[in-house]
Amino acid sequence: MDAELLRRLTPSVIGVLVRRGADFAAAEDAVQDALVEAVRHWPADPPRDPKGWLVTAAWRKFLDATRAETARRRREDLADEEPAPGPAPAxxxxxxxxxxxxxxxxxxxxxxxxxxxxxxxxxxxxxxxxxxxxxxxxxxxxxxxxxxxxxxxxxxxxxxxxxxxxxxxxxxxxxxxxxxxxxxxxxxxxxRLLAARVDHPEAAGLLALMLLHHARRAARTTPDGGLVPLAEQDRGRWDTALITEGVGILQAALARDRLGEFQAQAAIAALHADAPTAEETDWTQIVEWYDELVRLTDSPVVRLNRAVAVGEAEGPRAGLAALAELDVSLPRHTAATAYLHERDGDLATAARLYAEAARKASNLAERDHLNRQAARLNTREPR
Structure with a gap:
């Protein structure tokens, strides 16, 4: 039994039933029942047209359920006049x-x-x-x-x-x-499915963004589940095939000159992926892309990330000045402030803020990472 095939066919079969007049809940229930029948019958008797088989089985399940409801007698009568369908015509x-x-x-x-x-x-x-x-x-x-x-x-x-x-x-x-x-x-x-079905550069932009982020997944955590900051990741563990694919998709989307926020985010991710080392990151260009993101979204979170990028491009005090213009209750504001104070050499303030940020962290991995940062500075260990 090809479970992946069933998963791929499920949305299109539901869509056929909905287009024929079934409401979504009834269509989804009927398709689930048809999938059960497929699991039961296909191993011994695989159909030549899997989608057509599922459409027919699901439509019959839907008609059976409809006939059982006297309140839907008119819909039942209309359905009875229609012959059992084969594969979807659309x-x-x-x-x-x-x-x-x-x-x-x-x-x-x-x-x-x-x-x-x-x-x-x-x-x-x-x-x-x-x-x-x-x-x-x-x-x-x-x-x-x-x-x-x-x-x-x-x-x-x-x-x-x-x-x-x-x-x-x-x-x-x-x-x-x-x-x-x-x-x-x-x-x-x-x-991927959506990007193949709609002519929209932001669909391509989102796909590129996902691929570029996913390419760093193996290097993002330690074997015991601890977080590894981007600057400290082993770039040799990044998936170069995903990076290449993501950059190619992004370039094609940007060439259409219909910039959106996902394309801008993907451009930032691509600049990180393009740097052989953290020290070689083109922070000036990253700030420029954040400026585009601010223009597109005016998001406080984007402004916070931009402030950190400014701190890398223009120095930590410039970054702290940009952070000072933002609401201190923003998620990760305290952690970003701690990082920039550390970059500026104020280790005592940075340690205190790392500990404060840890108390505000929304998940255990982030909390552990911030506590380790605070402990490292309190013992004045090298970074």
């Missing part, structure tokens, strides 16, 4: 693309949009998604069920918002890895 790409837009509907919360995308477009089970997010399966099942009910009445009567879909995929990517599902790899897979 291109699979269209159906899959519609599901991206549906799962990223603005009426959904970000967490619900992510879960629904992983379920319907990614083909993951509720158990897999729950494990990835480290929540009970029942909790995730409720979240997905609520999301399905929310979008069940949505019809495809207007173009979807690509920007919203991209933000959902970026949220998936940033979850990284936990449980038995590699969400970063899954986000890359889904973004």
């Amino acid at each position: 291109p699979a790409a269209d159906d899959t693309l519609q599901l991206y837009f549906l799962c990223a509907h603005p009426s959904l919360t970000p967490s619900s949009a992510v879960a629904l995308t992983l379920r319907a477009v990614g083909g993951l089970t509720t158990r897999q998604i729950a494990r990835a997010y480290l929540v009970p399966e029942a909790t995730m099942a409720q979240r997905i069920s609520r999301a399905k009910r929310t979008v069940s009445g949505v019809r495809f009567d207007r173009p979807g918002d690509v920007a919203t879909v991209l933000r959902v995929l970026y949220l998936v990517f940033n979850e990284g890895y936990s449980g038995d599902v590699d969400l970063a790899a899954e986000a890359i897979r889904l973004t």
Whole structure:
């Protein structure tokens, strides 16, 4: 049984049923039932047309469920007049693309949009998604069920918002890895699908950004799970094939002269990837790209990252001056201030701020890293 094939086919089969009139929740349930039948029958009798088989089986499951509901008698009568269908007449790409837009509907919360995308477009089970997010399966099942009910009445009567879909995929990517599902790899897979289906430079920009970040994954942590800062990573462990692919995709997107925030972020990541050593990083150009990002987003987090880049390009005091203009409650503001004070030689202030930042850290790995930085400076060990 080819589980990967079933995952690839799931979104397009759901899309066929939705386009034929099934609401999203009913379509998704019917396809899940059809997948169970596929697992049961395909090993002994594999179909020549897997998608056509799934469409037919899922549509029959949907009709069976519809007939069981007397409140839907009119829909049942219409369905009875239609012969059992074979493979979908519309291109699979269209159906899959519609599901991206549906799962990223603005009426959904970000967490619900992510879960629904992983379920319907990614083909993951509720158990897999729950494990990835480290929540009970029942909790995730409720979240997905609520999301399905929310979008069940949505019809495809207007173009979807690509920007919203991209933000959902970026949220998936940033979850990284936990449980038995590699969400970063899954986000890359889904973004590849989207980039192949829409003519949008930001889809390519997001794919490039993901590839460039993912290329550094092996060097990002120690064997015991500790964080390794970018400047201290073993660049020999970076995946040069992913870097090459990401840079190529980015260059093609930038050549279209329709700059967006994901392309700008990818350009910054590419400059880091291009530097043979941390000392050779082109910080001046990175600051220029951050200026573009500020223009595009006016994000306080982007301004914070820009301040750190200014500290590298123009000196730590310039960076501290830029940080002073920002809200001190911003995530990682204290850690960034500590780093720039250390660069400026004020080790006592840096140690105190590293310890303060550790207390504010949102996860254990970051907290441990910041505590180690504080301890290192308190004992005046060399960096």
